[in-house]
Amino acid sequence: xxxxxxxxxxxxxxxxxxxxxxxxxxxxxxxxxxxGKSYEGRDIWVxxxxxxxxxxxxxxxxxxxDGNIHATEVSASSAVLYLxxxxxxxxxxxxxxxxxxxxxxxxxxxRVNPDGAxxxxxxxxxxxxxxxxxxxxxxxxxxxxxxxxxxxxxxMLTMRLPDPNGAWKISPDEPRLMIxxxxxxxxxxxxxxxxxxxxxxxxxxxxxxxxxxxxxxLNRNFPANWRQEKEQRGAGPFxxxxxxxxxxxxxxxxxxxxxxxxxxxxxxxxxxxxFSDKPDEKFPAEDxxxxxxxxxxxxxxxxxxxxxVYHDFRYHPNEVITGVFDDWMYEHLGVFAWTVEIWxxxxxxxxxxxxxxxxxxEHPFEDDxxxxxxxxxxxxxxGYVDWYRFQHPQLxxxxxxxxxxxxxxRNPPPQFLEKxxxxxxxxxxxxxxxxxxxxLLEASATPLGEGAYRIRLVVHNTGWLPTYVTKTALxxxxxxxxxCEIELPEGATLETGKPREELGQLEGRxxxxxxxxxxxxxxxxxxxxxxxxxxxxxxxxxxxxxxxDRAGTVRxxxxxxxxx
Numbered sequence: 001x002x003x004x005x006x007x008x009x010x011x012x013x014x015x016x017x018x019x020x021x022x023x024x025x026x027x028x029x030x031x032x033x034x035x036g037k038s039y040e041g042r043d044i045w046v047x048x049x050x051x052x053x054x055x056x057x058x059x060x061x062x063x064x065x066d067g068n069i070h071a072t073e074v075s076a077s078s079a080v081l082y083l084x085x086x087x088x089x090x091x092x093x094x095x096x097x098x099x100x101x102x103x104x105x106x107x108x109x110x111r112v113n114p115d116g117a118x119x120x121x122x123x124x125x126x127x128x129x130x131x132x133x134x135x136x137x138x139x140x141x142x143x144x145x146x147x148x149x150x151x152x153x154x155x156m157l158t159m160r161l162p163d164p165n166g167a168w169k170i171s172p173d174e175p176r177l178m179i180x181x182x183x184x185x186x187x188x189x190x191x192x193x194x195x196x197x198x199x200x201x202x203x204x205x206x207x208x209x210x211x212x213x214x215x216x217x218l219n220r221n222f223p224a225n226w227r228q229e230k231e232q233r234g235a236g237p238f239x240x241x242x243x244x245x246x247x248x249x250x251x252x253x254x255x256x257x258x259x260x261x262x263x264x265x266x267x268x269x270x271x272x273x274x275f276s277d278k279p280d281e282k283f284p285a286e287d288x289x290x291x292x293x294x295x296x297x298x299x300x301x302x303x304x305x306x307x308x309v310y311h312d313f314r315y316h317p318n319e320v321i322t323g324v325f326d327d328w329m330y331e332h333l334g335v336f337a338w339t340v341e342i343w344x345x346x347x348x349x350x351x352x353x354x355x356x357x358x359x360x361x362e363h364p365f366e367d368d369x370x371x372x373x374x375x376x377x378x379x380x381x382x383g384y385v386d387w388y389r390f391q392h393p394q395l396x397x398x399x400x401x402x403x404x405x406x407x408x409x410r411n412p413p414p415q416f417l418e419k420x421x422x423x424x425x426x427x428x429x430x431x432x433x434x435x436x437x438x439x440l441l442e443a444s445a446t447p448l449g450e451g452a453y454r455i456r457l458v459v460h461n462t463g464w465l466p467t468y469v470t471k472t473a474l475x476x477x478x479x480x481x482x483x484c485e486i487e488l489p490e491g492a493t494l495e496t497g498k499p500r501e502e503l504g505q506l507e508g509r510x511x512x513x514x515x516x517x518x519x520x521x522x523x524x525x526x527x528x529x530x531x532x533x534x535x536x537x538x539x540x541x542x543x544x545x546x547x548x549d550r551a552g553t554v555r556x557x558x559x560x561x562x563x564x
Contacts, residue, residue: 006082006418009074009411011121012042012114018081019045019110026088028052029101035109036247039133042114044247049087050105057105059553061435061463062257065428066109066248067264069218069325071116071128075342075411075421076264080110082418083425096429103552104432107255113218113244124149125406127156129234131216131242136229143201144210150196151390151400158402159194160387161395166190176386177368178402193402202394219265221245224331225277225322235323252333256479256549259435259469261337262428263325266411268356269344271298271306272313274330274337277320279310284471287336290510294336297430302423304340313356334473336431343412343420345383349374375408383408436463436508436551438482441527443544443556451537452495453560457484459546460527461506467551468505481505482548484530489540489560497532504528506551536560 002021010018023030029051034043050057065083067076087106090097100106111117115132119125127147149156160168160178168191171177181190199207217234220226226239240246252258273291280288295306307313314320329337346354349370354363375383387401407413412420442458459482461467467482468474481504488494507525534542539560547553 002085004081004085006078006421007414008417009078009121009414010081012111012118015077015081015111015114016043016045019047019084022047022084022088026091029088029091030084031057035251036243038113038115038244039131039242040115040118042118044109044112044114044244046248046251047084047108047110048105049084049101049108051091051101054102055553057107058255058257059547060103060105060257061259061432061437061550061552062105062107062255063428063432063435064107064109064252064258064261064329065264066112066261066325068110068114068117069112069244069263070130070265071113071132072120072125072406072410073264073266073342074117074120075266075417077110077117078417079264079340079342079421079424080108082421083428084108084110086425087429096433100429100432103437104435105257106428106432107251107258109248109251112248125156127406128212128214129216130214130218131244132214133216133242134213135216135234135236137213139213141200141210141213143199144208145194145197145199146210147195147197150198150392155196155385155404156406157196157385157400157404159196159392159395160399160401161192161194162189163192164190166192168193171365171368173365174369174372176384176401177365177372179365179368196400199394216242218242218245219263219325220321220323222249222323222325222328224324224328227322232322239323249328252329257552258333258335259465259550260335260431261326261329262340262424262431263337264340264342264424266341267343267345267409268313268341269304269347270313270341270356271295271302271304272309272326272339272341273306274309274327276309276324276327277322280308284475286511287470287472290465290470291336293510294338294431294434298338298427301427301430304344307356309339315357330470330472332478334468334470334476334478336470340424342424343409345371345374345409348378348416379408379413382413434464434510436461436465436467436469436506436548438462438467438506438546438548438551438554440546440554440556443558445534445542445558445560447561448533450535452533452535453542455486455532455534455542455544455558456529457531457544457546457556458527458529459506459554461508461551462526463551464508465510466505466508467548469550474505479549482528482546482551484528485545485547486532486534487543487545488534489536489538489542491538492534492536492540492542495533495535497530501530503530506548534560 220235223239326337387399
């Protein structure tokens, strides 16, 4: 068995070793390949998981899952690794896992951004948003506060400086907590709060925050509604300009059997769906309804609310984000794609009725008390650090303390990791199983006399989703209909029909009503029939095939007998 533990985060070499160990242990289920190289030259590993004996992965409906496109969001890699482990270890024991690998394929990319994760997991971490490539300028900053661990204790906390014009004061109800100074208040002891760090080119007066040299956000670099730097920071010089994004976009585009996707991020404890830049009214109604049903199942399994980015998760009410992975997957490729934000510190502390982004701008003081109590009792005081004095080389005596965000917020603390990510694997597997799937209903030959036969092929879509997956895909003609082909034995001729025919899409069960009221009917829109007349004086074997990029491939061989 691969040596893997879900109470720690793995650096690149260990992650690489683990992925290849799964391929060695489960060669009938796992294949590892590089989708491309990162900016610093690391392989971006993609793991294909399916039961290869039941068919090639490319001839089965497939599901994509990735993680860690943002540098510090390392528990996203753990979520994908946990999924891989469950698919391998539960195959043959769990009926749903077994069915999923026998009939579907999974493409897993645990770490889209290996360079950024290495910086985040280093012995002395450096915190950046995403890629390590300098952008938009390849020059070092020359001034401003640079966040780092100044006292060498392995944490990056907050610096508290006495300042008569500071915006903060010590809470009279809980002296460990800081609260905002009242708008007209004067005459008290006030403080300025800054990230722990050093100040480059400090003039003794001004303390601007230093902009990161590495200014890219890889999750703004996808093609859908991409915008330039002047409109959206970090999007790169052009869509898929960054090697990490280009690698996974190329892999996905070259695998048209992908029917859905999940990208794992942190944090928030949320299941996010498109759109990022427009309201739900812009959806085809059926797509919105289906997104909502998939989200409801996710909430049932994980406890995470399923919400719209545009309506419920905007960083500013007058701004939108674009160029993101899930919008690209839905709008350009026409599949249902989700962004999962792992881990909600607030919910862990018992705060359930809160607005996800707005909470950081405004929330009751009682929430701070709950969060502090959670740190004290559950995190053993490691989440919120009591203020302590420190002689700063540039600022003199300051106090360090407050939230250890790297430990409590950015990812689940290691001891809570497995419990947090385990239900997410079940949701991904369920989404894989709702994909369209072609199955054979009939493959037959009827003798017509004088060496002629009527060949009939009947297939149906047994998946919940239609073969086209979304109405957007149908409208944009993203995927072909079912293609049927016939191969004749030597000496045979095709009398009627074509060697290859494209015969349209097949419906699934996704749009059925919830109750069989008087006007409900089930026409056979999930079935397809094609017939040929073949003249084969010497008999032989006819081969027929039906294939759909998203619903898979079925084959049959038909023996021609009784030709008198």
